[in-house]
């Protein structure tokens with residue numbers, strides 16, 4: 001329906017501005033293979049995100065697979081069951097074994113104590129997620145990795161432009177992986193990136209994403225095609241000019257939700273409002289037992305009335321058929337993830353969500369709350 005409201009809508013810059021960049025691509029005839037727009041976007045993102053090195057990718061899933069390959073990960077990878085399935089799929093594509101451990105009750109990010117308890121001689125890496133763009137406990141997780149000599153790769157798909165207590169959250173761990181998918185705060189239609197710390201690692205990652213080529217006639221690795229095209233990179237450069245404005249519009253929506261949902265019994269807004277620099281990628285609420293409808297009943301109530309929130313992340317990754325047989329997929333091992341999957345609803349949030357739509361969404365939540373009054 002025309003007036004349905006979905007969980008997100010991609011931010012799009014003025015079309016005329018993009019036409020100009022398309023003209024440049026048409027003139028140059030360079031469509032891909034790390035051309036001028038690709039190089040400009042890497043440089044611009046390093047500056048914007050305050051990170052030393054960035055390698056652009058065609059999406060974050062391939063970037064995760066390449067990140068695991070770049071660090072030579074083989075064996076068990078400790079990760080979260082509470083994420084989008086791509087996080088664990090990257091582990092399986094790398095022929096490694098996911099070891100699911102519980103998340104923290106509030107943040108729904110991997111719990112450092114659970115990570116520490118799961119480490120064995122077979123542990124090859126730790127793969128946490130900054131869920132909803134809320135930083136994981138990076139100091140504690142990096143310290144565990146450092147103490148055991150185990151690499152940490154952050155799935156930072158949601159964490160574009162997010163700071164933690166010491167600056168960009170993307171500088172933590174050995175590598176961080178971003179997604180620039182259409183549904184993300186910063187999008188290039190499809191796209192992603194790996195943030196690395198040294199020029200040598202960036203060079204290696206760049207070889208891996210380009211079939212393993214090391215010059216015209218030399219191939220040094222079983223690389224893959226993970227390159228971002230010039231069209232996506234040009235679009236990204238344009239997006240970067242508008243992303244601060246897009247994030248401020250998200251911040252205003254976040255603030256209004258928090259203000260107007262505060263007095264609804266049984267609904268709890270997630271996220272730390274005191275966090276340094278946020279991107280407001282998602283607006284997750286917890287539907288508690290004191291709310292008159294269950295999370296699923298509220299989800300259906302809203303959908304039937306044309307508003308489409310999402311149950312990110314239900315089901316848990318560990319509940320999908322290709323994961324269920326792993327010993328660590330036993331749900332009794334992660335009660336916090338199980339309750340998150342049962343209670344969290346992500347409300348619509350995107351820069352062009354207008355006041356009237358927001359009034360309608362909040363009104364529906366109030367109507368649902370009143371059903372039990």
Ligand code: T4K
Pocket residue numbers: 006007008009010059060061062083084086087129155157158178179180181182183191192308310312
């Ligand atoms: N790690 C994590 C933690 C992730 O969350 C993701 C992706 C990845 C890794 C992998 O990143 P990529 O390989 O994709 O770069 C969406 C996205 O497809 C997915 O990228 C994202 N996470 C996940 C959380 O959400 P769906 O199945 O919810 O997408 P879909 O098509 O239902 O879209 C949601 C809503 O967005 C739609 O109701 C309407 C709107 N929409 C969507 C698209 C694609 C638009 O308005 N326009 C669009 O073009 O997975």
